[in-house]
Amino acid sequence: MSILIRNITAVNADGIQQNTDIYIEKDRIAEIAAGISQTAERVIDGTGLVAFPGFLDLHCHLRDPGLTYKEDIRSGTRAAAAGGYTAVCCMPNTKPVIDCAEVIRYVLRQAEEAGYAEVLPVAAITRGMGGNELTDFPALLRAGAAAFSDDGLPVAKDEVILAAMRQAKGCRALLMLHEEDLKNRGQGIVHDGQNAKKARLAGIPRAIEEDMTARDIAFAEQVGIPIHICHVSTAGSVQLVRDAKKRGVRVTCETGPHYYSITDAEILDGNPNAKVNPPLREETDREAVCRGLADGTIDAIATDHAPHSEEEKAMGIAKAPFGMIGFETAFPLTVTHLFESGIIGLTDIARLLSKRPHEILGRNGGELKKNTAADIVICDMNEKFVYNKDSVVSKARNSPFLGMELKGRVCYTIRKGNFTYDRQAD
Ligand SMILES: [Zn+2]
Structure with missing residues (x-):
């Protein structure tokens, strides 16, 4: 055609x-x-x-295999295409987990059949995302893994994340890290601030994210590999990445549209759809995320598209699972909250939604150019x-x-x- x-x-x-x-x-x-x-x-x-180069989402959950009552590869990539995405990285917390070549091949086959977007499977760092035994990175790369993550969970043990970094270095694999000190999160479900108190909900302090981010930046510097930090949500995390970049650490990071569009005020009416992990933060964090996007500290906008069924979210904010869908709102939220207010310009949209995501994955593309x-x-x-x-x-x-x-x-x-x-x- x-x-x-x-x-x-x-x-x-x-x-x-x-x-x-x-x-x-x-x-x-x-x-x-x-x-x-x-x-x-x-x-x-x-x-x-x-016209922009097709968007590439570094972070989404397609729920396929195994959790297709929430989303499947066809419905998810169709939604991605409606949001302007031509490629998406899907996280491995499916059932079974994407931790072997067979599941990667399944994902690639489903995506090919659907035809809506290229799907770049992110394979698990540890078997079954159990946090202990590393997966076989070289074999998974050969099968088509685009990167590695235990997203949804941190790699909690120091010795395991260090071993993962060494393995990643040996085969030039990219680690995408979900930073959360899970053992100290307790029962927290929303950001630990005034609004959590008003709503009488248990809080998640910023340190839960920042401590782990600091650990992994230090380890990456020590091992000498590039790492990518997922869904940065606090002013402190933005500053950690900014400082690390300044001293030459090869760290990149993403944030989600919800972290620059809204704040934890959304939880006051108990809306379970405002429950997300990391949680919506305060206005000062939102502003810091905006500055990070404008000055290039934050490399990419990623949706963290996390579909759940109506039944699951109907359990109420305390019991409902974390997460919100994001493919179809990422671009309008970027225009509404970043472009219209003059925080970023048109070329920044191409950089944050397409060019840098391609570069982070080491892929060509993300440009409108003759013969591409x-x-x-x-x-x-x-x-x-x-x-x-x-x-x-x-x-x-x-x-x-x-x-x-x-x-x-x-x-x-x-x-x-x-x-x-x-x-x-x-
Ligand atoms: Zn995550």
Whole structure:
């Protein structure tokens, strides 16, 4: 198929081309220039719209295999495409855990069949995510693992994370670390602050995240490997990463849209969809996360898309599982809370949602460039809409953003020259 996108603003991390055309032939971008005279099977008028390189999510939960009542690879990647994603990293806390080649092959096969987005499986660091015995990194890399994580759980034991880092160094594997001092978290379910007290809910102090982050940065420095810190949520964590980068530690990190869009005020009415781990923090943390995104301390925006069933979230904030869906709101929340307020610009959106995620994984892509894969998301930066339940593509509905008015909308997602999302058709 051939596609011609006319008169669009094409945005890369390193610059903007205004009033340009993009010509796609089969799975490649054949040309980006003004006034392309090719005919195409499909022509899109890009007037007033913006094209970014397809988004890559470093962190999501597709719940497949084994937990498909929450989400599956087809429904999850379809939701990802609706959010502008052309590739997603899925975390291994499935049933069974992604800790062997067979499960990786299953995930890759399901993703291929669905065709909505490339799925990059993140394999477990320890067998069954048990925190003790390391998985076989080289064998998992050969099977297609994109990185390694026990996400959902920390690798608690010092000797185990050190052994994991040494193994990672030997085979150039990337560790993505969920930083949480679980043994000191106790019964905490929301951020430990004034709002937790008002709501009479047990708190999770910032130190639960920061102590582990500091430990792993120190170990990575000692072993001499790159590490990636998942879902940074506190001002202290942002500062730890900023300081480490300054002294040359190869640490990268991500945050989620919920950490720069809302605060722990959301828990006051007991909304179970505002229960997430790490928890929503205070305004000072939110501001620090915004600064970290603007100055490059935080490398990437990752959704931590964590679908749960209505029954699970109906158990109430105290008992419901942690997590919220995120594919379909990541871009509008970024426009509403970062772009509209002038914290970041258009090129930063391309950097945070596409270019840096590709670089962190050591992959080519994340650029709108002649002769590269036609992975493109076309967006309207100005359209306002109310995010409502009926519009959700994911199998799950657990979002604290339901009912909110947001600005910025994905219109089309194109992956390898095929439309994986077309809002007009949907
Ligand atoms: Zn996590």
